Amino acid sequence: MSVTLVTGGAGYIGAHVVRALLANGDRVVVVDDLSTGFADRVDVPLVPLDLAGAGASEALASVLEEERVDSVVHLAALKDVGESVADPERYYRVNVLGVVHVLEAMRRAGVRELVFSSSAAVYGNVDSESVDEDAPCRPINPYGRSKLVGEWAIEDATRAWGLRALRLRYFNVAGAGGRHLQDRVAANLIPIVLDRVRRGEPAQVFGADHPTADGTCVRDYVHVEDLADAHVAAVQALRSDSTGDDALNIGTGRGASVREVIDVVGAVTGTTAEARVVDRRVGDPAAMVANPGRAHRLIGWRARRDLREIVRSAGE
Ligand SMILES: NC(=O)c1ccc[n+]([C@@H]2O[C@H](COP(=O)([O-])OP(=O)(O)OC[C@H]3O[C@@H](n4cnc5c(N)ncnc54)[C@H](O)[C@@H]3O)[C@@H](O)[C@H]2O)c1
Missing domain, CATH: 3.90.25.10 (UDP-galactose 4-epimerase, domain 1)
Structure with missing residues (x-):
């Protein structure tokens, strides 16, 4: 049985992803600081941890090793665009430092498969109605920028130490x-x-x-259950070695x-x-x-x- 660790698994999207992974036959462990999540959304082991805090990469690496994790789905982040404009430092700390700590922990524990929650906000104002992944990324607010920096850190890790990652750019989830x-x-x-x-x-x-x-x-508008299925498909694709470093629109x-x-x-x-x-x-x-x-x-x-x-x- 494969083991998947879901950060932010007590959140709105995360809880749907946890359920879809369980239905796929995975064992699932959640890491979440419950800042916006609710523990009653999930019925799997939940490790309370602030992924942007001091010592987070060491603590997460221990969880990855102890639970013999195969793949990570990293959803934990802040997502309020207006709040990000008023308090950009907090958004960069949680959304960027959170990614850095997840990457450090995975590298340390030898876990090489990552699915990342990105957003259509990385594109900013687009020139054409239909957007594909080769469109220029010109985010217009700190939230979108923090997601794009996270994507860059992940891309660089795929080159540096053999991480295999899919960055899912969600459109309007509901x-x-x-x-x-x-x-x-x-x-x-x-x-x-x-x-x-x-x-x-x-x-x-x-x-x-x-x-x-x-x-x-x-x-x-994309249904959150369809979105959750996309995470399962992404984890499976990484496991079957069919893909390794891409951004994918999910809409x-x-x-x-x-x-x-x-x-x-x-x-x-x-x-x-x-x-x-x-x-x-x-x-x-x-x-x-x-x-x-x-x-x-x-x-x-x-x-x-x-x-x-x-x-x-x-x-x-
Ligand atoms: N909801 C959307 O429309 C949408 C669109 C595009 C991208 N996303 C991305 O999807 C992901 C999940 O969004 P959501 O809508 O489920 O939001 P949410 O707020 O319901 O879930 C986020 C989860 O992450 C946890 N979390 C936040 N900061 C943390 C930290 N420092 N350490 C550990 N856990 C932390 C929260 O407690 C919560 O359970 C986010 O990365 C978000 O940017 C969401």
């Missing part, structure tokens, strides 16, 4: 695989619209004059506009979801959709769930 796995501090469009509609308030739309079919921003390849999301929320909740248009937000790209072709080619993954399923599961 939905849930059950009530107890919901994102409890959701700041994304779908939970926000659901919340407004339930309170009988109109959903806010930032700009209806973007150069898109209906004038509202278009994004690629559906299909865009949905803000208006479309509001309509689907209305249909799923059986209400008339109203929209109130306000000014555009600075720096919001009009449209950003993944080209997920490389993930399909390299690890055989493709999203299976649609927007309706995402909204339905997010509203449970």
